[in-house]
Amino acid sequence: MIAFDAGKATRSALPWLFTFLWIAAIILALLLFVGAPVGEALSGFWNGAFGGRRNAYLMATLSRSALIVGMALSVMLSFRAGLFNIGGEGQLVAGGLVAALVAVLMPGPPLLVLVVAILAAMLAGALWALLAGVLQLFMGVPLLVGSLLLNYPIRYIASYLVAHPYRDVQSGMVQSHLVPQETWFAYFPGTRLDIGILFTAVAAAFALIYSYRTVHGYHTRLNGLSPDFARTVGLPVRRLTLQTLALSGAIAGMVGAIAVFGIHHRYIDGMLVQPLYAWTGIIAVLLVGMVPWAVPISGFFFAAVQTGAAGIERAAGVPKEIALVVQAVIILFVASRVSGALTASRGDGDGHV
Amino acid sequence: MFELIADPSFAASIPRFVTPILLAALGGALCERAGVFNIALEGFLLVGAFAAVLGAYFSGTPYIGALTAMVAGMALGLVFAEFNVRRGGDSIVVSIAINLLAAGLTTFFLRAIFDVTGAFSDPAIAGFAPIRLPFIEYVPLLGPILSGQALPFYLALLSVPFLHVFLARHRLGLRIRAAGENPQALRAGGVSPKRVQLLALIACGALCGLGGAQLSIANVNLFVENMSAGRGWIAVVAVLLTRGRPWPLFFIALLFGAVDSLSFRVQGLGLAQQFTDMMPYLATLIVLVALSWWRARRARGDAS
Numbered sequence: 230m231i232a233f234d235a236g237k238a239t240r241s242a243l244p245w246l247f248t249f250l251w252i253a254a255i256i257l258a259l260l261l262f263v264g265a266p267v268g269e270a271l272s273g274f275w276n277g278a279f280g281g282r283r284n285a286y287l288m289a290t291l292s293r294s295a296l297i298v299g300m301a302l303s304v305m306l307s308f309r310a311g312l313f314n315i316g317g318e319g320q321l322v323a324g325g326l327v328a329a330l331v332a333v334l335m336p337g338p339p340l341l342v343l344v345v346a347i348l349a350a351m352l353a354g355a356l357w358a359l360l361a362g363v364l365q366l367f368m369g370v371p372l373l374v375g376s377l378l379l380n381y382p383i384r385y386i387a388s389y390l391v392a393h394p395y396r397d398v399q400s401g402m403v404q405s406h407l408v409p410q411e412t413w414f415a416y417f418p419g420t421r422l423d424i425g426i427l428f429t430a431v432a433a434a435f436a437l438i439y440s441y442r443t444v445h446g447y448h449t450r451l452n453g454l455s456p457d458f459a460r461t462v463g464l465p466v467r468r469l470t471l472q473t474l475a476l477s478g479a480i481a482g483m484v485g486a487i488a489v490f491g492i493h494h495r496y497i498d499g500m501l502v503q504p505l506y507a508w509t510g511i512i513a514v515l516l517v518g519m520v521p522w523a524v525p526i527s528g529f530f531f532a533a534v535q536t537g538a539a540g541i542e543r544a545a546g547v548p549k550e551i552a553l554v555v556q557a558v559i560i561l562f563v564a565s566r567v568s569g570a571l572t573a574s575r576g577d578g579d580g581h582v
Numbered sequence: 583m584f585e586l587i588a589d590p591s592f593a594a595s596i597p598r599f600v601t602p603i604l605l606a607a608l609g610g611a612l613c614e615r616a617g618v619f620n621i622a623l624e625g626f627l628l629v630g631a632f633a634a635v636l637g638a639y640f641s642g643t644p645y646i647g648a649l650t651a652m653v654a655g656m657a658l659g660l661v662f663a664e665f666n667v668r669r670g671g672d673s674i675v676v677s678i679a680i681n682l683l684a685a686g687l688t689t690f691f692l693r694a695i696f697d698v699t700g701a702f703s704d705p706a707i708a709g710f711a712p713i714r715l716p717f718i719e720y721v722p723l724l725g726p727i728l729s730g731q732a733l734p735f736y737l738a739l740l741s742v743p744f745l746h747v748f749l750a751r752h753r754l755g756l757r758i759r760a761a762g763e764n765p766q767a768l769r770a771g772g773v774s775p776k777r778v779q780l781l782a783l784i785a786c787g788a789l790c791g792l793g794g795a796q797l798s799i800a801n802v803n804l805f806v807e808n809m810s811a812g813r814g815w816i817a818v819v820a821v822l823l824t825r826g827r828p829w830p831l832f833f834i835a836l837l838f839g840a841v842d843s844l845s846f847r848v849q850g851l852g853l854a855q856q857f858t859d860m861m862p863y864l865a866t867l868i869v870l871v872a873l874s875w876w877r878a879r880r881a882r883g884d885a886s
Contacts, residue, residue, distance in 0.1 A: 259690070263694045313674065315678070364867070364870075364871070368871045368874060369870070369877075369878065370867065370870045370871060370874065373674070374815070374818065374819050374870070375867070375870070377815055378815065378819070378863050378866055378867050379863075381812055381860055381863040382860040382863055384860075385856040385859045386856070386860070388856045389854050392854075392856065393854060505682075508678070508681075508682060511678060512678065512679065515675050515678070548689070548690050548694055550686055550692075550693060551686075551690055553683075553685055553686025553689065553690070554683060554686035556686070557679045557680070557682040557683035557686055560675065560678070560679040560682070561661070561665045561671070561676065561679045561683070562665075564671055564672065564675045564676070564679065565669040565670065565671025565672075565676065566669070566671075
């Protein structure tokens with residue numbers, strides 16, 4: 230009875246094989262377009278993502294994945310609750326900006342400054358996310374467009390603040406002053422990897438326990454699977470919505486603080502927007518159909534794709550922007566096969582326009 | 583402030599800002615009416631802007647540039663249809679992927695073909711010349727708005743009544759609406775809703791491509807990474823607000839375009855550029871809130 234059904238296994242494996250072949254063919258086509266040596270490109274990718282002298286590139290991948298996985302976790306909590314919050318970028322920027330400004334302006338012992346700055350960053354991210362929630366629940370702006378539109382004002386507010394009042398004028402760049410050196414995250418001994426990834430690990434542990442083991446997480450998931458059911462059984466849907474958004478925003482804000490204290494040590498205009506951390510986090514969640522335990526792995530995978538692409542550029546002269554194309558193609562092929570239930574908050578329900 | 587708005591050159595600049603939003607929104611409207619939730623207009627515009635520069639640079643004429651942009655947009659529509667309509671991928675997921683794909687393809691080929699990052703400008707990029715309309719250009723107030731604009735603007739203007747009649751009267755227009763409202767009926771009539779949605783997406787790609795061409799080879803003669811800068815998202819909002827009806831869409835696009843244009847103008851007043859840059863998005867949010875309040879009030883009024 231438990232005999233291996235070869236026919237069935239082939240039927241389910243074959244589409245995945247085709248998917249893989251399609252993606253490989255598109256990558257090959259891009260490499261051939263720029264006339265790059267394919268072998269060197271592949272070894273360059275591997276070295277760029279996982280190699281380097283004393284594993285320097287692997288550390289870069291881990292450092293990047295600290296941010297991408299963090300954003301993915303933030304987004305995952307919203308998506309699983311059926312809240313299409315695509316404003317992670319704004320929440321991330323709010324956190325990074327506030328973290329840097331608090332650390333630059335606040336006097337006091339470095340450890341206290343650091344703690345206050347990180348908490349303030351989480352609060353800023355949470356408030357920015359709540360703003361999108363309030364717009365949806367009380368002003369009829371669907372979360373999908375509200376959260377997205379809010380990305381732009383905060384981007385320009387941050388840009389203004391580090392371009393004018395809090396600019397490090399002497400640097401000649403559009404950036405804030407350096408945060409006090411005593412608040413910088415330490416590196417793991419013998420590496421250039423900062424301890425920011427530990428914060429992401431804590432966030433991951435929290436998000437997994439929250440999603441799998443808590444009543445609150447279960448309720449929000451119910452709301453995500455069927456808002457009508459959640460309402461019918463009397464769950465406080467509005468409160469759950471706001472709480473979930475605040476949680477998502479707080480994690481995104483924390484990621485902004487990690488980027489400040491671990492990597493850049495200041496707020497630089499565009500530093501959280503241009504690398505598309507938030508969008509990469511979103512596709513990392515979509516890649517694995519919002520399954521919580523798989524999200525950190527997926528985030529690490531995309532971080533590796535990005536640092537690997539930089540390796541391809543060094544080894545074979547291929548523009549590293551190939552990473553974006555490859556990521557998008559992967560999502561197109563994979564997500565159209567494993568689409569999760571992303572039904573709520575696209576214009577129906579509370580936020581109908 | 584008043585002098586700024588009364589300034590005829592302000593009025594004359596509005597169409598430049600309206601055109602990309604209007605064309606993208608009209609494309610989005612076709613998808614909306616066909617039952618395709620396409621929120622990738624941002625990516626469609628971006629690809630159009632890049633392809634327009636590509637075509638205009640290598641051919642030396644803006645018409646080939648606009649044509650290239652439309653073909654590229656149609657190709658992207660085909661990709662959207664393949665993954666959303668045929669393979670059944672979630673439309674939001676596919677849209678997000680298409681937006682990233684557009685950002686990736688344009689930056690990748692910007693470096694691969696022109697060997698630059700950030701922006702590409704070259705005297706060889708042939709831009710659209712303004713078209714002066716005889717007689718109309720002397721009409722007070724409307725003259726400077728209607729005359730002296732680039733080709734995509736006039737095509738956008740013509741598209742509004744055309745699409746209105748097309749959706750109301752033409753057989754394919756009726757089928758597009760049926761695909762959105764009652765696909766079973768369409769299927770019973772022997773027409774595949776998926777085929778109709780595919781056509782809507784291809785037409786959407788062509789319209790957005792033309793909108794992108796306005797951005798890159800009519801407003802300026804260059805391509806900048808991510809130069810669509812949120813206009814596609816504003817077009818998405820316009821489609822949602824009007825539920826894809828061409829005439830209301832026209833007025834919403836006019837409003838958003840005017841704010842966009844105004845924000846560009848007030849930079850001269852000494853307001854920091856960052857504040858003027860965020861005006862279109864804040865205005866969009868305000869319009870969303872205002873319209874939803876107005877609708878809620880009207881609904882209450884109907885009930886009592």
